Amino acid sequence: MPDLMSENHIGPLISSFLVDGVGTLGFVALSGVALLARVRKRAEARAAEATFDGEKPLVAGEAVLFGKVERAEGSDTTVRVEVDQEGEESESSGVWSHKWTEKKRRVFVAPFYLRLASGDRVRIEPRDDVFLVDEMDGLVRVDLKARIRYAELTPGERVYAAGVLSRAPDPEAQPAAGYRTGGEGYVLRPPRSGRMLLSSQPLGERFHERARFHGRWAMWIALTALAFHIMFLGYHIRRWAGTDTTATIRKLDHYVTESDDTITHHYRVWLSTRDELVVNDEVEEEDFAWMHEGQILPVRLVEGQLASNTTIGGHLTVHHLAWSVVPLLLGAWLIYRVRERSTRPWYEREVVDEGKGKLEETLEAEKKRSRPPQT
Incomplete structure (x- = not known):
């Protein structure tokens, strides 16, 4: 009798582990991870935004500038990142789909200029390790299974540039008095131990977007945990509103139900308490x-009105379906991690695009809208 429990219930220790350990602490921890990531990204956004001061005069040292892109004389580019993709197609149940996977990435850089709001014209000299934050909206369809996607800074585009500012020779600067050759001007170069940042977005925007992503997932994780606890609300009702006592068997009822050619035996026990409250529960056949x-x-x-949550046995137990919380938590964690990676912007991940239909069906349409890099 010490092990007497309702039908399909599991012991008190495992019940507490599933409901309190996995269903509560596990989801709280996972939601906490998402919230901490949100806090971290918001802090990075504030730090990035604090680096820019549009009113600050040009002085040597670390600097963040904002201005309009102008090409250098005789140059046909500024900064361009090209991604070679290889296409493949597959069929499932008569439905075709295709996927483009990044195979190679190239960076083209050339000195260019930023025209600041003050009227100053600053020469920008990036390296090929430049960190470009821009829309990858360029496309060149090469053939059936090859295409190029690219992002490029174009003349007239307004961007932020972060690097180290110094006075240096500038071939397009106005020559100083008494000199026939070009003079000096302010030149922005990458830091010695870091990368130059060029961004067409506000400096904090990419961090704010990731903060919003983690915040949404913290909410979804919390709602998933809430749904689990609602499903097993009876356990919490027994915990907070239940008492351990005894009751006398008044009736034993064995009956059968049928559904979809399945026969199910039920073993229901009717009991009455010392206060003459009648309750019932189902038990295992052997009990x-x-x-x-x-x-x-x-x-x-x-x-009272919650008497249907009464269970036979002197312990707090839960239905064995509570085991579902284990794959539920693992699934939430896995989906969160996969989505965190797959939704990163192109400059922080491998560029993979998926679509419906066969590659041949997209060939002509993509060739028509192909926009080769500006020259």
């Missing part, structure tokens, strides 16, 4: 076999 009317059994009693 039902030794029970008889008039017998006294331990129960976890819930009174």
Whole structure:
């Protein structure tokens, strides 16, 4: 009798582990990871935004500039990142789909200028390790299974540039008095131990977007945990509104139900408490076999309108379907991690695009809208 439990229930220790350990602490920890990531990204956004001061005069040292892109004389580019993609197609149940996967990435850089709001014209000299934050909206369809996607800074585009500013020779600067050759001007170069940042977005925007992503997932994780606890609300009702007591068997009822050619045996026990409250519960067949009317059994009693949550046995237990919380938590963690990676912007991940239909069906349409890099 110490192990007496309702039908399909599991022991009190495992019940607490599933509901309190996995269903509560596990989801709280996962939601906490998402919230911490949100806090970190918001802090990075504030730090990035604090680096820019549009009113600050040009002085040597670390600097963040904002201005309009102008090409250098005789140059046909500024900064361009090209991604070679290879296409493949597959069929499932008569439905075709295709995927483009990044195979190679190239960076083309050339000195260019930023025209600041003050009227100053600053020469920008990036390296090929430049960190470009821009829309990858360029496309060149090469053939059936090859295409190029690219991002490029174009003349007239307004961008932020972060690097180290210094006075240096500038071939397009106005020559100083008494000199026939070009003079000096302000030149922005990458830091010695870092990368130059060129961004067409506000400096904090990419961090704000990731902060919003982690915030949304913290909410979804919390809602998933809430849904689990609602499904097993009876466990919490027995915990907070139930009491351990005894009741007397008044009736033993064995009946059968059928559905979809499945026969199910039910073993229901009707009991009454010392206060003459009548409750009932189902038990396993092996327990039902030794029970008889008039017998006294331990129960976890819930009174009033919630009496249907009463269970036979002297322990707090939950239905074995609570095991579902384990794959539920692991699934939430896995989907969160996969989405965190797959939704990163192109400059922080491998560029993979998917679509419906065969590659041949997209060939002509993509060739028509192909926009080769500006020259």
